[in-house]
Amino acid sequence: MNxxxxxxxxxSSYIKWLIELLGPVLLGSKPCEIITIPAFDxxxxxxxxxxxxxxxxxxx
Numbered sequence: 001m002n003x004x005x006x007x008x009x010x011x012s013s014y015i016k017w018l019i020e021l022l023g024p025v026l027l028g029s030k031p032c033e034i035i036t037i038p039a040f041d042x043x044x045x046x047x048x049x050x051x052x053x054x055x056x057x058x059x060x
Contacts, residue, residue, distance in 0.1 A: 012050045014047050014050055
């Protein structure tokens with residue numbers, strides 16, 4: 001399995017930021033966090049692909 005176990009092993013700065021933001025939510029110490037990716041973001045497709053690849057390869 002190709003799963004990133006810590007933020008230092010990730011190549012995507014966006015995923016690092018996202019995990020830092022969502023870490024407390026994923027660990028259950030904070031309620032849901034709402035984030036948005038603006039429709040006009042030039043890198044939107046890559047961000048969504050990074051999110052999918054990260055969470056698709058990792059178990060909770």
